[in-house]
Amino acid sequence: MVRLKVTATHFQYTVAVGRGAWGGLRSLATGDYSSMFALTEAGLWHRWGREFLRASGLRLSRVIYVPAGERSKSLAQVEKTAARLAALGADRHSLLVAFGGGVVGDLAGFVASVYMRGIDYVQVPTTIVAQVDSSIGGKTAVDVEKAKNLVGTFYPPRIVLAEPTVLRSLPDRVFRSGLYEVVKHAILSGPLFFDLLERRLATLQPNRTAVIEPLIARAARVKVEIVNRDEKEADLRRVLNLGHTYGHAIEAATDYRRFLHGEAVGWGLLGVTRLAARLGVLPDDEAARIARLVWQVGPLPSMADLSPSRVLSLLGHDKKAVGGRVHWVLPERIGKVRIASDVPADAVARAFRSLQRAEI
């Protein structure tokens, strides 16, 4: 098990990654809380709840279930959850445990940040995306209408506990979807991690915990290091948006129904790689290597039928846009990206259309 430290100006916390991570909860003085609640999805909890409680030694007051899926990341669900917490007697000294994937983590983190103006919470991520990315960094959010993560807070958890054993119960598609984020982290990290991932990718399966563990730990470290250099995304943290600009637009254009988030990021990585290569920012051989690794993860749901104008019109809606400008994260080589706010709209459009055509 690896222990990483997130250190920011006003707080710090541990990200424990690896088999046995749940035991890390014993290092938290949980006896000081007036009550403790888990927020999770019913199916997931029924599969892993007992094991989690045994390994963590946690004595929960109650488990609160939210429906599975992105639709739970809503202010309506925040309201329901807050009302439920209040009805169950949660007060300012209660602890909330986010046990689940990115949706549960983002929702629980947001609820914790606003319930009675802020209570402590713990992230127990149970998907790859959550373990290597969304549970780390203290960003919480819910969606408003079609605007993903429009409303949220910066609110650090007390601890993050990523146990890779739990990935065993992931459906294959969800598991693969998470790997696109690992690919993203490898591109950001550099040749060492990228090479390793190229060699290991074919061997990754949900139940091969020992093989997955070091890759998850490595990918989580990439996130921790970026967060430590820039806690508020003003600048450096923007690089994490690699693959997400096209990705968010593709998700929005399909009402978040066709693609899992990671799959949209997979398309986004292919798109931005093509864009960077065409702009002459990224050498062709590096672009080909990135594209090969993305495709090696598995097949992606088609986007050949999407209206390019619809997708392109949604690019500017990303909340990272400032004054209507889109900040592109362009790979320059494996291990280096550049932020560009002056990418010509027609280059963006052409790269997208050529990616669509390549599919057919």
Add this chain to the structure above:
Amino acid sequence: MVRLKVTATHFQYTVAVGRGAWGGLRSLATGDYSSMFALTEAGLWHRWGREFLRASGLRLSRVIYVPAGERSKSLAQVEKTAARLAALGADRHSLLVAFGGGVVGDLAGFVASVYMRGIDYVQVPTTIVAQVDSSIGGKTAVDVEKAKNLVGTFYPPRIVLAEPTVLRSLPDRVFRSGLYEVVKHAILSGPLFFDLLERRLATLQPNRTAVIEPLIARAARVKVEIVNRDEKEADLRRVLNLGHTYGHAIEAATDYRRFLHGEAVGWGLLGVTRLAARLGVLPDDEAARIARLVWQVGPLPSMADLSPSRVLSLLGHDKKAVGGRVHWVLPERIGKVRIASDVPADAVARAFRSLQRAEI
């Protein structure tokens, strides 16, 4: 005009109180914002908007209206407002101006704290309660079901601008309602302010700006001083809850329909004064002086018909309760209060019932 400084660990801002306060916006580099929006109520804006824009020199992109009344302090309204901001192109570098009373201020502050994980905002309070209390201190909140302020954030404004001229358009009842909070501040402050208020109260009218101005400034200073000593209410800031424990329960028991917030605080002050006197914490003559000043503000809507058991059952629901315990703020004398978490429930009940009987 008085300029007060709120200084906390991680931020500081100015509270300008008095005629000409709106001009204080010129000290903010508003040119740095990508766009600026006001959140307000239509009737209020139609009366004062033009004057505010002239005095402040502000160039707004757009005005967003919310319905008047406590019901706007909801997550549904947060969602509507965030969606509207997004549709109008607000980004991370936009400014939100809260132009209104406590409802608008609490809502706008909360929206600002979570929109794209936080944008700058300015408080322009237009009621007495907002000018001397709710706009100062960086607490934002909305209600969830019947739980008032259950969800919120600590999020400081960039500046607070309290212009007493705007109080002219307050309906008499709303004006008087705000004075109960001024009485509360005078009790917390001490004999100097309390004596002054006793002498001046009868002369206070919405349109007598010159008479109101120094009292508003003085009451705002009480709030600023308390906030500066304790930004997160862990302890010291709790004293501001004086009169609010019975008050919130009385409001909740009447579904927030019968009493204006200040009126409930008026009853709450009478209740807690009686309670403190009966517990032997507050001398009878001081209790009589406080009660006299509260009654001097004006008549209060009756609460003789309220079910005592209903009101008393709602006391524990206050979010300041920890582990089910209610922390009472008991006056010991004018200028001094004590926090007590061990007040016997039957004393609380008897004080409340005797207050009800006194009305008949």
